[in-house]
Amino acid sequence: MAERRGSLTFVLGGARSGKSSHAEALIAAHPAPWTYIATAQAFDEEMEERIAHHRARRSASWRTVDAPLDLTDTLAVMPEGAPVLVDCLTLWLSNLILADGDVAGETRRLAAMLAAPRGPWVVVANEVGLGIVPENALARRFRDEAGRLHQMVAAGADSVVFMVAGMPLVAK
Amino acid sequence: MAERRGSLTFVLGGARSGKSSHAEALIAAHPAPWTYIATAQAFDEEMEERIAHHRARRSASWRTVDAPLDLTDTLAVMPEGAPVLVDCLTLWLSNLILADGDVAGETRRLAAMLAAPRGPWVVVANEVGLGIVPENALARRFRDEAGRLHQMVAAGADSVVFMVAGMPLVAK
Amino acid sequence: MAERRGSLTFVLGGARSGKSSHAEALIAAHPAPWTYIATAQAFDEEMEERIAHHRARRSASWRTVDAPLDLTDTLAVMPEGAPVLVDCLTLWLSNLILADGDVAGETRRLAAMLAAPRGPWVVVANEVGLGIVPENALARRFRDEAGRLHQMVAAGADSVVFMVAGMPLVAK
Numbered sequence: 001m002a003e004r005r006g007s008l009t010f011v012l013g014g015a016r017s018g019k020s021s022h023a024e025a026l027i028a029a030h031p032a033p034w035t036y037i038a039t040a041q042a043f044d045e046e047m048e049e050r051i052a053h054h055r056a057r058r059s060a061s062w063r064t065v066d067a068p069l070d071l072t073d074t075l076a077v078m079p080e081g082a083p084v085l086v087d088c089l090t091l092w093l094s095n096l097i098l099a100d101g102d103v104a105g106e107t108r109r110l111a112a113m114l115a116a117p118r119g120p121w122v123v124v125a126n127e128v129g130l131g132i133v134p135e136n137a138l139a140r141r142f143r144d145e146a147g148r149l150h151q152m153v154a155a156g157a158d159s160v161v162f163m164v165a166g167m168p169l170v171a172k
Numbered sequence: 173m174a175e176r177r178g179s180l181t182f183v184l185g186g187a188r189s190g191k192s193s194h195a196e197a198l199i200a201a202h203p204a205p206w207t208y209i210a211t212a213q214a215f216d217e218e219m220e221e222r223i224a225h226h227r228a229r230r231s232a233s234w235r236t237v238d239a240p241l242d243l244t245d246t247l248a249v250m251p252e253g254a255p256v257l258v259d260c261l262t263l264w265l266s267n268l269i270l271a272d273g274d275v276a277g278e279t280r281r282l283a284a285m286l287a288a289p290r291g292p293w294v295v296v297a298n299e300v301g302l303g304i305v306p307e308n309a310l311a312r313r314f315r316d317e318a319g320r321l322h323q324m325v326a327a328g329a330d331s332v333v334f335m336v337a338g339m340p341l342v343a344k
Numbered sequence: 345m346a347e348r349r350g351s352l353t354f355v356l357g358g359a360r361s362g363k364s365s366h367a368e369a370l371i372a373a374h375p376a377p378w379t380y381i382a383t384a385q386a387f388d389e390e391m392e393e394r395i396a397h398h399r400a401r402r403s404a405s406w407r408t409v410d411a412p413l414d415l416t417d418t419l420a421v422m423p424e425g426a427p428v429l430v431d432c433l434t435l436w437l438s439n440l441i442l443a444d445g446d447v448a449g450e451t452r453r454l455a456a457m458l459a460a461p462r463g464p465w466v467v468v469a470n471e472v473g474l475g476i477v478p479e480n481a482l483a484r485r486f487r488d489e490a491g492r493l494h495q496m497v498a499a500g501a502d503s504v505v506f507m508v509a510g511m512p513l514v515a516k
Contacts, residue, residue: 338494
C-alpha cells in the first residue's frame with residue numbers, strides 16, 4: 001500500500017484541563033469521518049451528565065463507538081488511515097480494574113496496539129499521580145497502574161502533550 | 173490615548189510551587205506602586221498565618237486591596253497602566269461557591285474582564301486537578317469549576333506559565 | 345584540584361511518572377561505580393514490595409546506601425567526582441516529619457549540601473501539591489514542606505526536569 005503509516009498522539013492532563021477539546025481539534029485537522037471511541041460507562045447521574053456534555057460538543061462528523069472494556073479489539077478493526085480518538089484511557093483502566101480483569105496483560109496488549117497506529121490516532125488520559133498519596137489502597141493501586149500505562153503509551157507515541165489550562169506543553 | 177494596552181500573565185501551579193513569588197517578581201519589573209488584590213478570607217488560624225506570611229514578604233511598595241468576592245468590580249476600577257497582581261483565583265472561586273454565588277455567570281464576567289487588561293496584570297491560581305478523583309462531591313465540583321475557569325483565563329492571557337518547584341514552564 | 349566541580353539535576357514528578365528510571369539513566373551516563381542513596385523505610389509489605397521492585401531494576405554496578413534520616417551526612421562523605429543518585433527526597437522528608445525532626449533546619453542543611461555537589465548528583469522527588477487541598481492537616485503540612493524543599497533544591501540545581509509519562513519536561 002502507498003498509504004503512510006499512522007501516528008499516535010498522547011494527550012495527558014488533569015481534570016478540565018482541555019484534554020478532550022485539544023484531542024478533538026487534532027483529529028479534526030484530518031478529513032472526516034472521525035471515530036470517537038468512548039470508554040465511559042454511566043453508573044450514575046453525574047457520569048451521565050459528563051458523557052452527555054462531551055457528546056453534545058461533538059459535531060455530526062463524529063461516529064461514536066463504545067468500548068468500556070474491549071478497547072484493544074475495537075482499535076484492531078479500525079480502518080487503515082482512519083482518524084480515531086480514544087477518550088479516555090483512564091476510564092478504560094478503571095473499568096478493567098473494577099471488572100477484575102488482567103490488568104498487566106491487558107495494558108500491555110493495549111500499549112502494543114497503540115504503538116502500531118494505522119491512522120492518525122489520538123488517545124486521552126487523566127494524570128492522577130500529582131496529589132498527596134491517597135489513603136485508600138485501591139486509589140493507590142489505581143494511580144500506580146495508571147502511571148505505568150501512561151509510560152508505556154508515551155513510549156510508543158510520536159507526540160506526548162501535557163495539558164495546562166487548555167494549553168499543550170510538549171513533552172515528546 | 174498613546175498608552176499601550178495592558179497584558180495578562182496567568183501563573184498556575186501547585187501548592188508551594190513558587191507562584192506568588194514569581195508573580196510578584198513579574199509585577200516588580202514595572203515601576204511602583206503595585207496593587208495586590210487579595211482574595212483570601214481568614215476563617216481560621218491556619219489561614220491567618222498564610223495570609224500574614226504572604227503579606228510579610230511584600231515590600232511597602234505594595235498597596236493591598238481585599239476582594240474576596242467582588243474581584244471583577246475591583247479590577248474594573250484599576251487605573252489605566254497600573255501593575256496589578258491578583259492572588260489568587262482559587263480562593264475567589266472557593267469564596268464564590270461557598271457564598272452560593274452564580275458561578276457560571278461570575279466566572280464568565282471575570283474572564284471577560286481579564287481578557288481586556290488595562291495594565292500589566294498578573295493572576296495566580298492553584299492547579300488542583302492532577303490528583304486522584306476526590307471522593308467528596310463538593311471537591312469534585314470545585315476542581316471542575318476551577319479547571320473551566322483556568323481554561324477561560326488562559327485563553328485570554330498573553331502568557332501562561334506552569335510553576336514547577338519555583339521554575340516557570342511556559343505553556344503559552 | 346584539577347577535578348571539575350559537580351552538578352545537580354533535580355528530577356521531580358508524580359507517582360509512576362518514570363522519575364527513578366530517568367534519574368538512573370542520567371547517572372548511568374557516567375562511569376560506574378554508581379552510588380544509590382535510598383531513603384525508603386519498609387514499614388509494611390506494600391513498601392517492601394516497592395523497595396524490592398526498585399532494587400531489582402538496578403544492576404550490580406550500583407552500591408546502595410540506606411539513609412532514611414541522615415541524608416545530609418551521607419552526602420557529606422561521598423567521594424569527589426562520584427555519581428550519586430538520591431531516591432527520594434519525599435520519603436526522607438516524610439521520615440523526618442514522622443521522627444519529629446527539625447524540619448526547617450534539616451531541609452535548609454540538605455538544600456545547602458545539594459547546592460554544592462561534588463560529582464554528578466541526581467535527586468528525585470515526588471510532586472504532591474497538584475491535587476485538591478487535603479482534608480488531613482498532616483497531609484496539608486507535608487505538601488507545604490515538600491513544596492518549600494523542592495523550591496530550595498531547584499534553586500541550587502543546574503537542571504530541573506518535570507516528568508510526564510516517562511518524558512522529561514525541562515523546567516530549568
